[in-house]
Amino acid sequence: MRAGCLSRFLVLTALAYCLAVAGCTNDPYPDSDRGEKVLYSAFSQPPKTLDPAVSYGAEEHVITGNVYDTLLEYHYLERPYRLIPGLAEAVPAAQPLPEGRQAYRFKLRPQVLFHTDPCFTLSQSGRQTREVTAPDFAFAMMRVADPALNSPAISSFAQILGFADFGKRLVELRRADAAFAALTPRAQYARAGGIAGIVAHGDHELEIILAEPNAQILYWFAMPFTTPVAWEAVAYYNGRDGRPHFGDHAVGTGPYRLALYEKQHRFTLERNAAWYGSLPPNVEAPGAVFPKEIDAQDSAAGRIDASYAGRQMPFVDRIKFYREREDIPLFNKFLQGYYDTGGIIKESFDAVVQSGRLSPEMQARGMRLDKEVEPTIFYVGFNMGDQVVGTAAGERSRKLRQAMSVAVDAKQYLELFFNGRGVLAQSPLPPGIFGYDASYKNPFRLHDVARARQLLAEAGYKNGIDPATETRLKLTFDTYATTASSSLPLEFLAAAWRQIGLDIEINSTTYNQFQDKVRRGAYQIFVWGWGADFPDPENFFFLLECRNARSKSGGPNTADFCHAEFDRLYHEMKYRPNDAQRADLIRRMVAILEQERPWIELFHREHYTLSHAWLVNSKPMGISHAAYKYKDVRPELRANLRAEWNAPVRWPLYLVLILVVAATVPAVRTYYRERL
């Protein structure tokens, strides 16, 4: 190896290195996006399916909620949540019918078109779209009722007259007649006779008949389960001849259409030029214009730009979603300005939020922090069927549960394990839900160790000693948290109970084994959480209804709580409209839970959203994610700030080069001097 040859090699390597350095950039987006009204978002889990009859998760709703319109939707700005008309001309009022039945009549907006798609050639040659009619809604509902689709909402519509019977007829007909089973779904549904309680009156009126009153069913018409579905799309996108399945190809009516769908990696929503809200006669529809009344608080916080009041939506041309499997890269890319909104990772929480407010460093970057209490409840539950902590032990176990409730410092729990992101829970109801009373303080949720000891003594376990065994009362805390970090919150709770003298054994198993224990009733204490499907107190209290008890039906009442008076009040409250009587019923139900303590309510989760200065009209919504039509971006500001924040730092590259040369050259020279 001659010295000249080596020098040439080193010079060439250094040159290539410098060229590579000069061309580097961390911008992950194509140059064609520059200056465009594009909104950038991220997702961690790919959607399972976009079939509106089946899709249920938040990761799917970011697409289905924007691609499919619904009859009703939530007001974007108002809290508590309020339904407004979407594809319906008005939110229908309940109409009483004979035999205790009830009906809702939806008058549909005219001139609502499906997204242009080749599937419509099935109904007419050369056709690319068609108007939405009432039978499209009926078809969608029949798909939900079809057991073959396995819709998670099938039981939510059970009160619609003939809904369950329709499903049974379909199953029987398919079993009995192979020719019937080979027909298209539309033909099968027609031959099965449809659902008695879903009636299309002409093209623009849909009647839903309920076997018994249920005011809460309207919330389900704000979910994609009830969006109009074109039979052509279902028949055409069947996975044959290179066509995708309907679950991977959305044909809706919404303000955005699905332009790109690589579900494991990225997808793009593109503005629908023929959206009903952009065209007469629907330009003044409530779901087509930005709300005219803007809350001064939203405006002052910079969340909402008041100049958008009454303006035609949507504002953004494209929404690009990229998959980020890990939180840290996602958060760092948000900080670089490559995502418009982001959450806060635990590791950086203290750097971003200080004393509940955005840190000065983040404020200097023009960021905004929005908080929204989600309709959730996290709680400790007791197995009320257990001989020690359950109802069988009568007053003794009630006092025990009360003592354990008072012993838990939920404020500290929230601070330690969730960065304080939540509101302390006094009852199952979170803020923003009808019946929530901000002034109510549950006496058994005030942390007081002395009182807890007193209650424990009243329960007959003075200092935690069980007189029957003369040892500390041993209780089992069952969990499926198996890692050290996920067990810490449980250790905290166990420590609180040990402090009053109880002997708590944490029993960690796999999720599967835990579920098995729950099924068998072989558990005493557990930690659980719930997020509501819709913003109604019924969607929280049903978790404690006896009919839903684990031992009765395997339902979601894991505490196995059965209380006759609570159930009576619940059934009276369940389908009532939000009036004073309903509020009173809720107060009485909360009072029962306060004394009985099947749960120790911990907190309602609060969602923190960070937004960059260029994102306009971003107000977090705990319930619905179909809010992209309200949002806007300022591309020039974004481009300028991105350029300012992302100028590459090149000097370390040159330093590395100099260091390598400095370290190598003397050795090479010495070696050759010695050898030659």
Place this chain on the structure above:
Amino acid sequence: MAAYLLRRVGYGFLTVLGVLFLLFVLFFAVTNPDDIARKAVGERARPEVYAQWKINHGYDKPLFLNRDFAGSDARRYTDTLLAEHYRRMLTFDFGRSDADDSSIAKRLWDGAGPSLTLTVPLFALGLVAGIALALFVAFFRETYIDRAVLVLCMLTMSVASLLYIIAGQYLIGMLLKWFPISGFDPNPAIAARFLALPVLVGVISGLGADVRFLRTVFIEEMSRDYVRTARAKGCGDARVMVRHVLRNALIPILTNVVVQIPFLFTGALLLESFFGIPGLGALTVEAIQGNDFSTLRTMVYLGALLFIIGQILTDISYALADPRVRLS
């Protein structure tokens, strides 16, 4: 050689059957069809929805023995999840993902491209860099360069690969802003922008072990008589190192390298996951996290097949690289 290869293929087939059995037993030792169904349809779905999902996906059958059939009936053994598992894998009918019902064959096809765009440059650059650096330090052996590189190698080997990824993303992507922190674009015009950082991180994290191994091989070769003879005949240093030492060190290098080639298709688990590359490595991680048995068994099956192919290729490459080796 043909008999040898036939025997190896036979052993390989038995190994694959064993791997499939072990996978089945281990997977269902820690989970069960109910849990798979729950993951697939969501925690909040009603029991009847789980039950229907299990029927639709064939998880309603017993694992090993179907007691619905009499002892003499073959269906007692064939109408089970285990039999279905073998049938699907041995006929390469991978079916649909338990997690999202998508076609596994299509996902393999879609994921192979992104995986290869990462693993091929990573493999090639890692190999070239490892050989070049090892030749360099072997040439300057017993100098401070050799010692410094060895210390650096030990340091790089002692650090977990996850740390390289996080540090690389933070230092190079976040602080120095040279490359995007994560992402992928199939468009070749900008694909290099996304691949630069994972390839750099991958090469650096694997370099320590490679250089130490290759350096040892080269130094051993450099002490051989033929090197001294070549030098005595006036051969230049470069010629000695590249034409003589490198060529004669090929057998141990091949052992290390050829076996890795089939795995280029299965992707890089951590790199793909952290850098958002939609390849087969990320697919495997996802299948593990999501209790997606159908996808996981496919990946393990393909991994086992590729490993066996790699072993056989290594044996063949021995014979090709060194005429003294005879396969029998």
